[in-house]
Amino acid sequence: MSFEFPLLSLIIWLPIVFGIAVFVTGDDRNAHLARWISLVGSVLGLLVALPLYTGFDSTTSTMQFVESHIWFERFNVNYHIGVDGISMPLILLNCFITPLVIGAGWEVIKERVSQYMGAFLVMSGIVNGVFASLDAMLFYVFWEASLIPMFLIIGIWGGPNRVYAAIKFFLYTLLGSLLMLIAFIYLYQTSGGSFAIQDYHQLAIPLIPQILIFVAFLLAFAVKVPMWPVHTWLPDAHVEAPTGGSVVLAAILLKLGGYGFLRFSLPIAPDASHFLADMMIALSLIAVVYIGLIALMQVDMKKLIAYSSVAHMGFVTLGFFLFNSYGLEGAMVQMISHGFISGAMFLCVGILYDRLHSRQIADYGGVVNKMPTFAAFFMLFAMANAGLPGTSGFVGEFMVIMGSIKANFWYAFLAATTLIFGAAYTLWMYKRVVFGAVTNSGVEGLEDISKREFALLAILAISVLWIGVYPYPLTDVMHATIDHLLIHVNNSKL
């Protein structure tokens, strides 16, 4: 094999190196420098990730941009990375969101700027590592490492109840991932001493161990997604997290769970996946309907969007367990789209919070009178959140509904209720916050968005519309991988 430029390594480590450089700038006297280094680092991080798309061969399902080096020879742990049609779009999403998060905290974060910005850059690199890892140990290290920056971001820059939220977040996710480690050790034993994830895919495992492995993975991934009923950490974490934290949490970290199902649960335990599919579908549909109703009654905007995230992620897990291409590709599109939309929604709430320091719907009303440009953007994202065709929010939901009717009419029926609930909770909130006459002196004093905020929202708006109007390029890179995964999952290992 000829020498190839270690592009993936660069994508993983460049943000981390920049993050450390930002840490080095030290205290807030150098805040300005810290901001600029972060911005340059995050934009560079996105630029170096672009060749991943342009150089991607969408006709094959094999791993691309592969790098493999021995790490711990004794345990056969390797620094083995590569991407396929599932991980590549997620890495791009992550690299795309990072500059936006840096921009979102630009003037807003005034204390410990270097640590805040640095934490996001480091997290960006770590998350790229999670998506790129082809070695289970490497994956596990990155996976657990990704918890730390987010824990700090919530715990240091969060709201009044941040410590409770941070610990709830940490314990929930940590508990889940411990079982995953046990599954890895079992797989290591069964495979005769390999940590290569792709080896695990080929292992013939009897049904009972498959189910046990599936359940161990399930806890780790279901908490991250989050699936009902292990979702209650998410609203708390979002409410306390600073805006940037919420954006990354919703746009990126939840996707780790979804990615885990595709990389581990489905291919390693296909028979268990089929065996437990009904349960998984039921949990997903509960997320759509039950959470949709709960979201309706929220009085805190961030909680509302957090709950709406859970409902939208319900489509992701629903799509996975339909075992058809509509469902799987729809779930993937939904993950990417949710990254844009939830990120944008949290940014919008953040913009209001920065001005009035309240997330309560009741404290607003008539915002459009004072912030017309903001209101227009917020409308677009609200409609995307409600799954309006022409926005990215529609594409994934549409595909998953198309896929679910093949399995059972009632799956599609329950899933399609999101058309009503999604519109109800999003637009009702929009009505109370944005429309109407100016309700109080706080709203009276609001100023419309700055150029910086405009730029952030405009970039997201273009993304949301692009995926909605022309999703072809996005799904095109996934086909080969998803088709391969489908064939693999639909073949019994027993």
Add this chain to the structure above:
Amino acid sequence: MQKLYLLVPLAPLLGALIAGLLGRFIGPVWSHRATIALVFVSLLASVVIFFDVLEGNTYNGSVYTWLVTGDTRFEIGFLIDQLSSTMMVVVSLVSLMVHIYTIGYMHDDPGYQRFFSYISLFTFSMMMLVMSNNFLQLFFGWEAVGLVSYLLIGFWYTRPTAIYANLKAFLVNRVGDFGFLLGIALVLMYFGTLDYSTVFVQAPNKTDEMIEVIPGISWLVITLICILLFVGAMGKSAQFPLHVWLPDSMEGPTPISALIHAATMVTAGIFMVARMSPLFELSETALSVILIVGGITTLFMALVAVVQNDIKRVVAYSTLSQLGYMTVALGASAYSAAIFHLMTHAFFKAVLFLGAGSVIIAMHHEQNMQKMGGLKNYMPITYWTMFIAALASAGVPGFSGFFSKDAIIEAVHFADIPGTGFAYFCVLVTVFVTALYTFRLIFLTFHGQTRMDAHTKEHLHESPWVVTMPLIVLAIPTIAAGWFIGSIVFGDYFNSAIHVLPQHNAIQKLGAEFNGIGEMMLHALSTAPFWLSMAGIFTAWYLYTVRTDIPGKVKAYFGSVYNILDRKYYIDELYSWLFAGGSRALGTTLWKYGDIKVIDGFFVNGTARVVTLTATIVRHFQTGYIYHYAFTMIVGIFVILTLWLY
């Protein structure tokens, strides 16, 4: 030609972008010039395409691939035939007139550019809907017109009633779309494609496929698909019981009530069913459902119109009732008559709405007809154009509405599926009611004593030319559009665009008896609808100009009936209690008990408590005091020694 097809939707889209994004910089005048010019381009292109289609040049092709998944391609594409080209001309013509009218109606509104942006965006969306050659794009346009409708109903966003009405409209439409999307999903599942032509060709081979939605009960797949698609039409075309949003939509500015909530968008459901005629023809059950829903809407909404005092609400309920007529026509397989009525209705209802708007401007935004009266001397153009539209609406021979409505009534008469009798009764009785409420509006508004305050009366004058010109332009087809019934309804105008099975040939039977419009009018003089309509006009004249004391007495005497009509059968109250209240209560319960008490309270914090409790007990062994440890060790040694010794 293909480039011309693209121009039809894209020109208004460009206009919407110019007015919406640049409106702030180019000012109001250039915003309306740009949007009007571009909608005019769209109209010209539509007319050229219309005549091209008349020569037999239809088109069905894709523009670009939206998505590929598995082995299904989703395309964005156009189907240009008699049906779509007719709709394109109607939409762009009414839209252009409304654009011009808006200059006068909205001239001092701070949201002037935004308004033009929205109505151009609407024109784009509506064009995408009618020109589509597949279900996906249809849904795309379907929801997009819903979005613009939402934005426009809530255009005056500081009014609490407006922002309540737009949310309600969007959500009720979403209930319809919920069914619509499921219908589309079933189409995709059973046909493997969303392309119209492929689906229509395959449909006759699928007539014996069954689906078990509820275990034990099998349905014909086609029937289920058609009913679900029709649920979508019920939302968009405001059919009972999803009609509740349309009257409230009158909170929006009047030009959009004319454009969206009368002439074009609300007819999307009618258009859709006509477009899907090859599917609907295969399911008699679905046609029966359509007949009955249409019949209920026709009669019961017309009755409500009789007691309304808000001039726009009368026209709104009239729209509901007229949409009911079209729906009944669909159920009777008289698709061409439905589309024909859609067309004539678009013109006469646009005149009625725009005329009402003209009156409202003159009355300084007073909409209560009880405070009007005698306006005909002050506003002759508005009066005469509205009078013509009222004659068309009441179905007086010679005017457009007569031909289309008579065709529908006769088609229902000839139809032969379950539900026909009921529907025929409804459409027949409604002829009287329609004439009554339409002329009640005319007499209350334009005749009799002036009842407004002195200040308003002093300023009464005819509206400017930008308002009256569209009225006059639209009054022409209001009279004349009906004269083409021979070729459009009875001839082979729609050709292959509409498909009717031989056993549903009501229109063909009618066509056999048709001998030109003159004879049709003569024949009508001896039929019930004509006399019912005359009776309605006479009653209105007698009650609202001669014996104006009678309506008050009737109202007092039939208080309970009046209340039921005035409260619109209490449907709004029922829905807001059952659905809005129900989901709020359910949401609260799930949140407070499910999430907070059970999941967080019992499982999460419960786990934490068990850990804490265990730790509290275990902690006593690790106090950190050396004498505790020493004591424990001594006790331990004693126990071990004791055990060892014995």
